[in-house]
Amino acid sequence: MRLLVTRRLPDRVLEAAKARFEVVLRDRTDALTADELRAALRDFDLVLPTLGDRFSAAVFADVPAPRARLLANFGVGYNHIDVAAARAAGVAVTNTPGAVTDATADIAVALILMTARRLGEGERLLRAGRWTGWHPVQMLGTHVSGKTLGLIGFGRIGQAIARRCHFGFGMEVIFHNRSEVTVDFPARQVGMAEAMAADFVVVAVPGGPATHHLIDANALGTMKKSGIFVNISRGDVVDESALVAALAEGRITGAGLDVYEFEPEVPEGLKALENVTLLPHLGTACLEVREAMGLMAVGNLIAFADGRVPPNLLVP
Numbered sequence: 001m002r003l004l005v006t007r008r009l010p011d012r013v014l015e016a017a018k019a020r021f022e023v024v025l026r027d028r029t030d031a032l033t034a035d036e037l038r039a040a041l042r043d044f045d046l047v048l049p050t051l052g053d054r055f056s057a058a059v060f061a062d063v064p065a066p067r068a069r070l071l072a073n074f075g076v077g078y079n080h081i082d083v084a085a086a087r088a089a090g091v092a093v094t095n096t097p098g099a100v101t102d103a104t105a106d107i108a109v110a111l112i113l114m115t116a117r118r119l120g121e122g123e124r125l126l127r128a129g130r131w132t133g134w135h136p137v138q139m140l141g142t143h144v145s146g147k148t149l150g151l152i153g154f155g156r157i158g159q160a161i162a163r164r165c166h167f168g169f170g171m172e173v174i175f176h177n178r179s180e181v182t183v184d185f186p187a188r189q190v191g192m193a194e195a196m197a198a199d200f201v202v203v204a205v206p207g208g209p210a211t212h213h214l215i216d217a218n219a220l221g222t223m224k225k226s227g228i229f230v231n232i233s234r235g236d237v238v239d240e241s242a243l244v245a246a247l248a249e250g251r252i253t254g255a256g257l258d259v260y261e262f263e264p265e266v267p268e269g270l271k272a273l274e275n276v277t278l279l280p281h282l283g284t285a286c287l288e289v290r291e292a293m294g295l296m297a298v299g300n301l302i303a304f305a306d307g308r309v310p311p312n313l314l315v316p
């Protein structure tokens with residue numbers, strides 16, 4: 001079976017794929033173009049896409065009888081793929097849950113600490129040669145230990161963040177989730193407004209139409225002035241213009257972001273603010289994690305090729 005790998009993956013993953021399939025590697029780092037998206041459906045039996053490869057309903061409409069039978073997405077998030085349109089066209093979609101949990105939770109904690117303690121701002125100060133030496137009121141930030149963490153979304157990643165913050169920093173954990181969740185450590189399920197009013201708010205929901213701009217001006221308006229906002233989910237979960245306004249007007253203290261609505265574009269309003277930590281989507285950027293993600297995607301491909309139900313089949 002002919003497999004398109006849309007971007008370079010770790011060598012171990014490519015070797016596993018080549019051991020089973022006729023692999024065509026698109027050895028580039030940018031997302032598929034409009035023409036390439038359509039060619040992928042027409043010319044290949046299987047596709048291993050990743051973030052930014054936007055298989056929208058319009059793409060499927062242009063290829064009404066695709067040769068491709070499976071999109072084995074590299075990543076847990078799949079809001080760049082219209083799963084319902086894929087299913088209607090006879091194309092299955094899988095993802096890679098679990099493999100990304102700990103690495104993404106670690107980045108959330110890093111953003112909490114970087115933003116609260118103004119670490120990015122401090123490094124910029126030092127590198128620019130503007131540091132004049134230690135003094136008692138220099139760059140005072142926000143203490144993290146013992147504060148309240150509010151999580152929006154409490155799946156695998158949300159719970160991993162909660163564990164780190166509760167057991168590592170003695171934080172009180174409250175969370176908002178659309179379904180009831182029971183856990184074996186102290187965490188209290190609350191309404192969204194109460195979770196948004198915590199000292200630190202971390203968004204850990206899936207991307208997609210149901211969560212598009214879930215964090216809008218109204219949601220941000222329920223945060224306390226001293227609150228710090230962190231997003232490690234998907235960029236389009238947040239109304240970036242509303243976030244810029246809340247930060248610029250001092251209605252919240254700071255924000256830490258690893259994802260953006262129109263990546264790799266980042267609003268100039270965010271880049272201009274010193275009270276924002278901005279990372280270039282590093283959530284899963286560890287070799288071991290990327291290998292695990294890729295091998296899980298290959299496992300989905302092999303299961304499908306063998307006539308079995310892929311372990312991570314998505315149902316719209």
